[in-house]
Amino acid sequence: MHSTRRFHAKGAFQRLRRYFETRSLRYCAGLLAVLLGLVALAAPSPYCIETPGPTQDVLGKLTGRSGGEVIAVEGADTYTDEGELLLTTVNASGVPGYPVSNIVALIGWFDPDTVVMPNEAVVPIGQTAEEYAGESQQEMDQSQQEAVDAALAFLQDRGVDVSGVDVEMHVEGIGGPSAGMMYALGLIDKLTPESETGGRTIAGTGTIDAEGNVGAIGGVRLKMLGAKRDGATWFLAPEANAAEVAGNVPEGLRDVCVSTLSEAYDALTAIGQGRGGWPAAL
Incomplete structure (x- = not known):
């Protein structure tokens, strides 16, 4: 043989x-x-590829096996809203733990809905997959806590009793800090009887701190594309990203740039109530 x-x-x-x-x-x-x-x-590519990622309705339930509420509240009455508040994401390949080949990077150069950039522009050189995942989760956890703090402070300032309110936020497969503003708006919506969305699908992005300041994020153009794809008609973006938003808003999507949670809430309710042409889009 x-x-x-x-x-x-x-x-x-x-x-x-x-x-x-x-x-x-x-x-x-x-x-x-x-x-x-x-x-x-x-061969593995030294480039990172970003594309429009999935969205998640912070007023709804997770679509995975857990099926729980994205924002779970105990110790207070909650209210439903027929509309949706979508947090938006970016799919990233070529980061630690998610390698990509040179052919995929090359194809990405010719796709207008794809951003290709060197790895070192996205993650520190030498960062491991475990370090990357841990950092992303830590940023998400901190973002959620600051969103809770900002939302409860916002409601308390408006005379809403939030004593004894316990909030947990759950999300699957999403990391980073950029969903903070949408989490805060979602919590406010659930704790108030008004239908802030007016039944509309409104998307957005932006970091938030405990004082309610909305901060800049990355990939806003791709996030707007994801919002439009998933049925949003309005998009709330950080004022710090206004220059990147201008000229890149997909057809059929209107946008508002905000710098605080109060401004974001005013914009949300104005959209929900359909008040004429306000807020004005860029």
């Missing part, structure tokens, strides 16, 4: 040698270049 295998291998090698002996040097060099090119295209 072993001798037969050696015979077959020897015969195959001889046929391969005869094949190349009958070809020109230029042909062999060209074939080698093609093979090396294929190997290079299949």
Whole structure:
């Protein structure tokens, strides 16, 4: 059995040698270049690829196995809203734990809905997959806590009794701090009887701190594309991202830039109530 295998291998090698002996040097060099090119295209890329990611209605329930509420409240009455408040995300490939090949990066260069950039512009050099995941989760946890603090302070300032309110926020497969503003708006909506959305689908993004300041985020253009794809008609963005928002709003989507939770809430209720042309889009 072993001798037969050696015979077959020897015969195959001889046929391969005869094949190349009958070809020109230029042909062999060209074939080698093609093979090396294929190997290079299949190799891991030093670039990160970003595309519009999924959205999540913070007023609704998770679509995964848990099926729980995104914002779960105990110790207070909650109210439903027929509309949706969508947090928006960016899908990132090429970051630690999510490698991407050079061919995928090359294709991304020609896709207008894809952003390709060097890895070091997105994550620190040498960061491990575990470090990346841990940092993303830590940012999400902090964002959720600050959203709760900001929302409860906002309600308390308006005479709403929030003593004894316990809030938990759940999300699957999403990390980072950029959903803070939408979490805060979602919590306010659930704790007030008004239908702030007016039945509309409103998306947004922005960090938030405990004092209610809305901060800049990355990938706002891609997030607007994701919002439009998932049926949003309005988009709330940080004022700090206004220059990037201007000129990049997808057709059929209107936007408002805000710098505080109070401004975001005023914009949300104005949209929900359909007050004429306010708030004005960029």
